[in-house]
Amino acid sequence: MDEYEQKATPYGGRGLFATKGLSAGTVILTCNEPYAWVIYKKFRKEVCAECFLYVRDDIVAQKARRLAWKIRPSNSSGAFGEGVWFCSEKCRDDWGTIGCYSSEAAAIQRAIDRLHASMLGKQGKRGQANEAIPNPTPVTNNDEDDLDRTIYARWKTAESSLMKDILRSQPLSEAELETARFLSSAVIRCWREELDTLGEIAQNDSQAPKFLSKWKNLLTLQNNEAAHLRAHPDTLDTWIRVYTFLRCAAQAASSAIPSTLASYFEGSERIRDVLARDHGNVFGIWEEGEAMLDHNRDDESEMLGFAMYIDGSYFNHSCDPNVRKTRRGRAMEFWTTREVVAGEELNINYIDTKADWKSRRKELLSGWYFDCQCRRCLDEQASDITTENGREGFPPR
Numbered sequence: 001m002d003e004y005e006q007k008a009t010p011y012g013g014r015g016l017f018a019t020k021g022l023s024a025g026t027v028i029l030t031c032n033e034p035y036a037w038v039i040y041k042k043f044r045k046e047v048c049a050e051c052f053l054y055v056r057d058d059i060v061a062q063k064a065r066r067l068a069w070k071i072r073p074s075n076s077s078g079a080f081g082e083g084v085w086f087c088s089e090k091c092r093d094d095w096g097t098i099g100c101y102s103s104e105a106a107a108i109q110r111a112i113d114r115l116h117a118s119m120l121g122k123q124g125k126r127g128q129a130n131e132a133i134p135n136p137t138p139v140t141n142n143d144e145d146d147l148d149r150t151i152y153a154r155w156k157t158a159e160s161s162l163m164k165d166i167l168r169s170q171p172l173s174e175a176e177l178e179t180a181r182f183l184s185s186a187v188i189r190c191w192r193e194e195l196d197t198l199g200e201i202a203q204n205d206s207q208a209p210k211f212l213s214k215w216k217n218l219l220t221l222q223n224n225e226a227a228h229l230r231a232h233p234d235t236l237d238t239w240i241r242v243y244t245f246l247r248c249a250a251q252a253a254s255s256a257i258p259s260t261l262a263s264y265f266e267g268s269e270r271i272r273d274v275l276a277r278d279h280g281n282v283f284g285i286w287e288e289g290e291a292m293l294d295h296n297r298d299d300e301s302e303m304l305g306f307a308m309y310i311d312g313s314y315f316n317h318s319c320d321p322n323v324r325k326t327r328r329g330r331a332m333e334f335w336t337t338r339e340v341v342a343g344e345e346l347n348i349n350y351i352d353t354k355a356d357w358k359s360r361r362k363e364l365l366s367g368w369y370f371d372c373q374c375r376r377c378l379d380e381q382a383s384d385i386t387t388e389n390g391r392e393g394f395p396p397r
Contacts, residue, residue, distance in 0.1 A: 022340040029334040034307035036186035049084035050091035051329040054287040107256035111249040119171040225276035281313040318347030320376040
């Protein structure tokens, strides 16, 4: 962190600012691993669970015309896993030491897959007889206190709901299922952190997690729950469905996981904490390790999943960024694209910046809940105003 410091700003909460002059190409931050992540189900066999290498990006695999990785978890290597594949034996062995994927995580993943399969089976038997999803309580109240109370009440109702309710409802969509897997990785990580803190994982245990970012760091990210639900009121019903599904999955896995872990899925607090920070703080896992929304990236590149890199989330947005991000295996690197002077804010781009300023502002307001006032937007807006004024002063003949 010698290259930058975190400071409060009047426009973006907190931001990162250069503490000294930086030349172009300086790596200012490396997040060695994501806090939570998910590889989309359709890519599980094609993406190494350890290093995120996509089989189509590997020269050796392409020469062999390989369409999927073949190496699976081995209990003898200490690597447990459901639905994971590896590009090499080394990655398989390393997987057993990262601490975030374990026998408990494997049990949760099995329960998620089996519960989803069971719901699909029940849907097939009943045809269209599945119970309709109840209409959610409106969360569009303009009063901030009333909105918070409505959201809180809905979550509390969900905590006391019966497990059979989720089994009678329609199966989760693929997007909801991926969200459930993502959330489970975050909750399990939080649980293992607290075990480590309490000393219940021996310090000399090779399986002990080596955490860098912590749950407490996640909680420092901006909570956008109310803002997101005001803009997208139907999302609350989706979130609660996913939470209830995870409660049910954890209960189904109760014989294979510690009771302390099961309790982490019982209450909604941790799930809410992640969901409230998920939307604006996750990065795409793209093939070829390309930077998300990099102008040089082929538009045909595949997004293989998504991940939360907490420290990387402190960068504010600019439509003319001076920092780019590139994935290196599990790690995400952030580096300067041009010379930066001391005191200058370090910015990345949250969206594709090729659009005009009005479209960019609209997308940022809809997805990140702020009206972009970066220098590029202000300059382009001023240019448009000048052009419009010129047209008014000199009408066409």
